[in-house]
Amino acid sequence: MxxxxxxxxxxxxxxxxxxxxxxxxxxxxxxxxxxxxxxxxxxxxxxxxxxxxxxxxxxxxxxxxxxxxxxxxxxxxxxxxxxxxxxxxxxxEAKPEQDDKPSEKNAAVTGGQQPAPKVSRMEAREERGIKRDEITAAPETTVSAPAPATPSVRRLARELGVDIHEVTGSGPGGRISGDDVKHYVRALVSQRTTPSSAPGVVSQATPFLPLPAFEKWGAVEREPMSKIRRKTAEQMSQAWTIPHVTQHDQADITRLEQARKRLARRVEQAGGKLTLTAIALKVVAAALRAFPRFNTSIDVDAKELVYKQYCHIGVAVDAEHGLLVPVLREVDQKNIAQLAVELTELAEKARSRKIGPEEMAGGSFTITNLGGLGGSYFTPIINWPEVAILGLSRAKLTPLYREGELQPRLLLPLSLSYDHRVIDGADAVRFLRWIAEALEDPLLLSLEG
Known part of the structure; x- marks a missing residue:
């Protein structure tokens, strides 16, 4: 068999x-x-x-x-x-199939019309992101057979964002060539497909414009984008439809850094690393309770704000194969030591490519820390469908005038990007200042709570 x-x-x-x-x-x-x-x-x-x-x-x-x-x-x-x-x-499976035709009784109830066929799971996923009432019923479909094309042609189609199964081949037996893919893209562009009118929704049918022939000006080398890189590009394109505003501030973490170094060994014994990111997780969780609007998502179609009763925070991890964002669950219910251990484990799984999709889903806020690489302030891109993201840069020892004299203080640059459809500038300033003040006072933080 x-x-x-x-x-x-x-x-x-x-x-x-x-x-x-x-x-x-x-x-x-x-x-x-x-x-x-x-x-x-x-x-x-x-x-x-x-x-x-x-x-x-x-x-x-x-x-x-x-x-x-x-x-x-x-x-x-x-x-x-x-x-x-x-x-x-x-x-x-051998049982005789029931007649798909509706009975006379059902026909009478429905006015003689047959009920609409169910929408398949795949079709429902494809329609996600477009208005719910635009999803039309369609019969269950099966997976298409492999397209008659070489791996290099399939790769070209993926790079151009084209479904190879929609391209008509001009070769023997319908074989698809690279020129067929390019002609298909040009035809799509000429149609000038109109994006969805709903704010914040990207039309899935709108193609990217084809690139010029770079070979005209010199030698080039092509490298296929990995699945992770393609998904990152897609997610960032979706996120950039959000009206971003970035608010900057700084926190004096001189005393916090002294406390971090003093307590680091306790966390290391538990299997974690007491980093500034681990501390920031606890601070942000408290800030989200104080400012719940930052823990929402906007439902454009329903014209509603979705307030999350949970606090799941994603942390951007710089892995060799691309940027990954593992999510820590119930951050508000864990102490800093627990968060440090969990963050260490998730970051290692992300870098070794052992992390699963479910461990990177469901976040309600994101933290990205570029302090280990350098720089000062930057504009982090909101991780849609969230409405805000906090960026941390490298802390620098800076002379600060205090108590009548210049003192060396360790200042941490903070960058908060937020969705201006949901959050006003004044609220963003208050939220970021709340975080800065919490970082400046180590007494507000505890490894036990």
Whole structure:
């Protein structure tokens, strides 16, 4: 018996990924739960385990391929034991299908009209971000067969933001060439698709303009964008539709730094590192309770503000393969030592590409710390659908006039970007000043609370 193994669900909003590594070969004996391949999703590389067992007959994917949920990964010949296990399920499937036509009674209730077919999960995801009432019913669809194109052509389509399955090939048997992809993009641009009229919503149909032929001016080299980099670009494009304003301030953390160094060993013994970011997590959590509007999201369609009763804060991590934002849960319910340990663990998972998509979802506010790299003030981009983000820069020893004399003080630059549709400038100043004053007084902070 030959059976297909298809790419299973990977998590909410994860619809596809790029094959980073294939871990099996034709002829191998595959066991249940054995890793089949490594797939690079939007924010991580995950192992895909098999849900079936048997002898692998054919591999349907190779390194670099983009595969969607439900697409066939491989075919295999099952053993007798697997066939027996599947027998009950087969009997269930063998039951005669019910007539899809509505009964006369139902027809009378609906006025003779057939009920609209259900919208598939994939179609609902594609419509997300556009007005809810624009989602129309459509029949359940199946995953398209692999497009007749070489890996380099599929890569070009991905770089241009094009679904390769929508391109008509001009070659033998409908083979798609690079020119076919470029002609398709030019046709899209000529249509001048109008973006969604709803504020803050990016039209998913609007393509990017094609680039000029850089080769005319000299030699170039192309490098495919990784899945993580492409997702980051998409997220930043979405975020930039938010009307950003950035407020700057600074905090005198001279005493805080002395306390941090004194208490650092206690946290190290617990398995964490007492960084300024860990302390900032606790301060921001308290600030969000005092200023709940900063812990909201704006629902443009419903014209409502969504106030979150939870406090999940994301922290930007500079990983070798791209920027990742793991989320710490219930920050307001944990002490600084606990947050330091958890932050250390999540940052290591992000840098080693072992973090899962669910560990980077659900944040209500974000902190990004560039102090380890240098710089002073900057304008962090809001992590949509949040409404604010706090940026920390490198603290500098600065002469400050206090108590009638110049004193060396350690000043920390703070940068707060906020959504001006939700937050007014005066509230942003108060919020940032609250954070600065909390950082300046270590007595307000405690490793126990």
């Amino acid at each position: 030959v059976r297909e193994f298809k790419l299973p669900e990977l998590g909410e909003n994860v619809e596809s990924g790029d094959v980073a590594k294939v871990l099996v070969s034709p002829g191998d004996t595959l066991e249940k739960d054995q890793p089949v391949l490594e797939l690079e999703t939007d924010k991580a590389v995950v192992e895909i385990p098999s849900t079936v067992s048997g002898k692998i007959k054919e591999l349907k994917v190779e390194i670099g391929d983009q595969v969607a949920i439900g697409q066939v990964i491989l075919t295999l010949e099952e053993g007798e034991e697997d066939i027996q296990e599947e027998a009950p399920a087969a009997k269930e």
